[in-house]
Amino acid sequence: METALYVIFLVSVFAPLYTYAIYPLILQAIPPSHTYVTDQQAVPLVSVLVAAYNEECIIAEKIINMSELAYPADRIEFLIGSDGSSDRTVAIASSFTELPNLKVFDLPRGGKVQVLNVLLREARGEILVFSDANTMCDRQAIRKLISRFADPAIGLVSGQLYYQVGEASGLGAKCLGTYWQYENWIKRQESKLGRLSGANGAMYAIRRGIVSEIRTGIVNDDFYMTIYTLQAGWDVIMDPEAVAYEEPNDDLESQFKRHVRDGAGHYQAMAVFWRMLFPRKGSFYYVSHRVVKWLVPFLLIAAFFSNLALSLVSPAMLALFCLQVIGYAVLFLFWLMSGRGWHLAGLIGKLLQMACYFMTVNIALLVGFFKYIGGKQDAAWETQRS
DSSP, rough: OHHHHHHHHHHHHHHIIIIIIIIHHHHSSSSOOOOOOTTTTTOOOOOEEEEEEEEEETTTHHHHHHHHHOOOGGGEEEEEEEOEEEEEEOHHHHHHTTOTTTTEEEEOSHHHHHHHHHHHHHOSSEEEEEOOOTTTEETHHHHHHGGGGGGGTEEEEEEEEOOOTTTTOHHHHHHHHHHHHHHHHHHHHTTTTOOOOOTTTTTEEOOOOOOSSSSOSSHHHHHHHHHHHOOOOTTEEEEEEEEEOOOOOOOOOHHHHHHEEEEEEOOOOOHGGGGGGGGSSTTTHHHHIHHHHHHHHHHHHHHHHHHHTTTTTOOHHHHHHHHHHHHHHHHHHHHHHHHHHHHOHHHHHHHHHHHHHHHHHHHHHHHHHHHHTTTOOOOSSOOOOO
């Protein structure tokens, strides 16, 4: 029994370390698989698909941003689908009558996937670009994405999202921005191998015909499209020059809700793409970067309780358990004080911020897991803005 507890503890400590630190180093050590062909002059017909729900504050800016993209106007169309918006989203979008390549669809409330499936059926483009309503794209972003489809091995190309974080940004925005820099670095390492394990829903492009319809009830459509494409045998990459920007939500409660929803979608994806848990194209990257990370909440719990049990028989394990308790207590106090406007400057403050963010994400994952297995995560989504 004691041996089993040691094994549980060691595995529970090693696995999070592997997915967050060792796996990225392995990626860095692997040389690129090959050089992909690009064609900067290619101008296939492109359809940009945007699902929106109660986006009256941002939809006009989004349409203007799309209309200014450096891509021939006669070779691109913009399709905006409203998921039963109760505000002026449809009215504002429909007012842009000077854009003949803009189509607006006022659809009943049914969830993002239902909207995207309608837009998929209506789209005429050879390349389909998906973008969020609150994402602003660099003028060259679409051209950069499209140029990568000159290589016949590539099925999906993700853009690179940057969160616009400044000195005046709050704790939630700064933590998200810092974490996203780390995540983008990992995505670039996976991309050089053609095995990107998750496109960014802010902006990505896919060949028409790979996915004719998104499965009903899917929560994370971008992740579904990515793994579906990999599983179908295509390469998936990110173009770091296809840049998009978002203002991060600084409200921790809204961020937590988004992480819960994403978490439910992650566990759903494990069930849908169960074949990816076994050796096949992209499975190593999918399991190392995604699946192990989604198991971290359970591993932290296992590490705590196995350490507690072992502390009764080993002074060294008792010392480790005391460190665990002190660590969690410090993070809890830091979270309480941060909520009241208190901030700790310097390296220690930044490390505590990231540790607190790490715990928040994993608690959200745990809640998302129980929402998924309880069937309580609705496919419909709410706009989360600060």
